[in-house]
Amino acid sequence: DTEVTQTPKHLVMGMTNKKSLKCEQHMGHRAMYWYKQKAKKPPELMFVYSYEKLSINESVPSRFSPECPNSSLLNLHLHALQPEDSALYLCASSPTGGSSEKLFFGSGTQLSVL
Amino acid sequence: ELKVEQNPLFLSMQEGKNYTIYCNYSTTSDRLYWYRQDPGKSLESLFVLLSNGAVKQEGRLMASLDTKARLSTLHITAAVHDLSATYFCAVVRGGYGQNFVFGPGTRLSVLP
Numbered sequence: 694d695t696e697v698t699q700t701p702k703h704l705v706m707g708m709t710n711k712k713s714l715k716c717e718q719h720m721g722h723r724a725m726y727w728y729k730q731k732a733k734k735p736p737e738l739m740f741v742y743s744y745e746k747l748s749i750n751e752s753v754p755s756r757f758s759p760e761c762p763n764s765s766l767l768n769l770h771l772h773a774l775q776p777e778d779s780a781l782y783l784c785a786s787s788p789t790g791g792s793s794e795k796l797f798f799g800s801g802t803q804l805s806v807l
Numbered sequence: 808e809l810k811v812e813q814n815p816l817f818l819s820m821q822e823g824k825n826y827t828i829y830c831n832y833s834t835t836s837d838r839l840y841w842y843r844q845d846p847g848k849s850l851e852s853l854f855v856l857l858s859n860g861a862v863k864q865e866g867r868l869m870a871s872l873d874t875k876a877r878l879s880t881l882h883i884t885a886a887v888h889d890l891s892a893t894y895f896c897a898v899v900r901g902g903y904g905q906n907f908v909f910g911p912g913t914r915l916s917v918l919p
Contacts (some may be wrong), residue, residue: 735895735909736850749906783849792838792899795852796907 697799699784705805708774714802716767716784722797724790725767727759728783730801736783742767743790774806809834809900813910821918823885828913830879830896839872839879840897840907850895854881886917 697718706712716725724743728736741749742761756778758770767784781803785796810833820826830839841853854863856872856879863870867890869882879896893914897907 733912735912736907737909738906741906751906785850793855793857795840795855796850797852798849800849 697784697786697797699782699799699802701802702800703803703805705807706771706774707807708776710774711770711772713771714769714782714784714804716769716799717765718786718797719765720786720788720797721764722786722788723764724787724794725761726785726787726796727767727769728785728798730781730783732780740769741790748790771804774804776806779804779806809836809898809908811896811898811908811910813894813896813913815913816911817914817916819916819918820883820886822887825885826883828881828883828894828915830881830910832877832896832898832908832910835874835877836898837872837874838899841870841879841881842895842897842909844893844895844912846892853894883915888917888919891915891917 700715726741727739729739730736738751739753740759745761756773760768781801783801784799787794787796812831814829837858839856842850843853844850854870859874861872867884872879893912895912896910900906900908
């Protein structure tokens with residue numbers, strides 16, 4: 694299994710809602726990532742988990758809350774989002790987080806905040 | 808601050824032609840990555856270049872890295888329509904294992 698699976702594929706939420714994005718991989722990778730990608734822009738790193746510990750937080754607002762319950766699973770909890778948070782949210786994984794490794798990306802969750 | 812630039816940002820070419828996409832970055836790095844993204848889809852890793860002078864080829868695509876010039880190229884040979892996509896280069900920000908900074912992307916359209 695060489696896939697990173699993200700659910701849901703599409704999400705529409707109001708600014709007062711609470712929702713969660715889910716990411717799963719069964720490749721035995723120990724590093725997992727959340728990226729945000731606005732339309733026609735490059736992906737921007739949000740968070741990195743290495744061996745289930747948060748290792749990078751790129752000054753992301755607290756309305757985004759990551760969670761890594763185990764080495765296969767990564768969640769992104771959303772609360773009180775703003776319309777400008779609408780974007781494609783991509784999850785990725787790599788074997789150990791070393792800088793010579795390529796990232797395996799999921800297909801993303803397209804989020805719309807109304 | 809690490810900056811990654813790509814040139815051109817948009818490229819329309821005919822099938823069968825050759826072309827090169829350029830990626831420049833602003834600080835020292837010996838690791839550079841190329842990714843492909845189809846419209847509305849996720850990113851697919853194409854090449855990982857890990858040293859000065861590294862060259863990798865797959866099919867009609869060949870990537871190279873010159874760390875002294877802080878330049879990578881992605882050369883397309885005899886383009887086909889299936890290569891139409893956005894191509895991103897990415898460089899690792901110093902001190903962080905996988906803190907990529909992506910270039911703005913080159914949107915390639917191969918016309919029949």
